[in-house]
Amino acid sequence: MNKAISGFSKLSKEEKISWIAKEYFSNPDEAIAILKNYWNSDAKLQKLHDDFIENTITxxxxxxxxxxxxxxxxxFYTVPMAxxxxxxxxxxAKAAKFWSERGGFKATVLNTEKIGQVHFIYTGETSKLERFFEEKKNKFFEETExxxxxMQKRGGxxxxxxLKDKTDLLPNYFQLHASFETKDSMGANFINSCLEQFAKTLQKEAQSFELFSSEEKNIQVVMSILSNYVPNCIVRAEVSCKVEELNENKNIDPQNFAEKFVRAVQIAEVEPYRAVTHNKGIMNGIDAVVLATGNDFRAVEAGIHAYASKSGRYQSLSHAKIENGMFHFWMEIPLALGTVGGLTSLHPLVKLALEMLEKPSAQELMQIVAVAGLAQNFAALRSLTTTGIQEGHMKMHLGNIINQLEATDEERVLIVDYFQHNPVSHAAVVEYFSDLRKVKS
Known part of the structure; x- marks a missing residue:
């Protein structure tokens, strides 16, 4: 069957769904019903969601x-997580409660600088280009006023x-490397607009620069775009307490726990295979808050993972130590976030999430997001170095397995009760469920 289609974007939503259902599903009516079941009953709200992206079907x-x-x-904050x-x-939540009883988290924004670049090709003498840039630099500021x-009225x-010479990496490759302050907006559109004007100014001014030959005047702009790597837009999150205060569980010796915890972090600092999973756990907390507050979690992910590789080797984002009887756990990460513009003023749940956080500034949101990541990392490492990660995770996952099995309310109660005292695994739940059904039949 030929599944190619021309003019798909011009079809109505109903027509798009009808075509997809007929082409891809053995039961088109069921597929259509599932898609429509996730439509919002409020037509105005549904239209708002439809307009966020292209070719929306549900x-x-x-x-x-x-x-x-x-x-x-x-x-105190109550943090939304999607x-x-x-x-x-x-x-x-458990980590938040734990540290709230030990002084809480400290968070500090160290810098808020964003980056954008104009990438261009120049075939000529580098000294002439440097002279050109020195003489024309003010033009770039003037022509973006x-x-x-x-943004300047808001302090940004x-x-x-x-000017950056990158010819050691690629023949004739240069950059205009610009730094920005965007205050409470993430600033992508602002930065990109500035960069595109820089590119026009660059090419226009080159045409009239008397030191350039006719060939040198023809600067080729390849692209103008912000960078999601923001190593100078950094927030630090940290916790500390006396080692003996780590004795939440009386079955765990706090000194032994602290030493094992620090060793686990050290392993992630030197072993990339472990560091990736270690940092993924951090991103569980970060992405959930970034998404709930209408920010771009893909940009945040890319920038943070690049930062984890800044030494030339992928490493742990978090660090821990024991010093003078004190346990210290901290992290510094790049976060380019906004609390105005984009989805923050459009998506109803994003607006509620920001209101729940008491309408934070971008810097305050940076602190909240970083703390959520550190809390998640603490919780994961505490489980890994004590009971093991699967005990808690699989108990939480039990509900999903029960739903997959389509258990009755009576069966659900029996399953949950049984696995209060037995190890949870998908196979074990399926086996116990099958036994229940056999007894019942």
């Missing part, structure tokens, strides 16, 4: 959970522009 729901008791810089993975919200004036704007 909504794809994620649970929005809440992790209370986050004490950050002396203030995520589908079992145990993440519970683990974050119409773009930057509103273009911080600096430098």
């Amino acid at each position: 909504n794809f729901y994620l649970p929005l959970g809440i992790a209370p008791n986050f004490l950050i810089n002396g203030k 995520i589908e993975e079992s145990s993440v919200v519970a683990a974050a 119409s773009i930057t004036k509103n 704007g273009i911080l600096d522009i430098i």
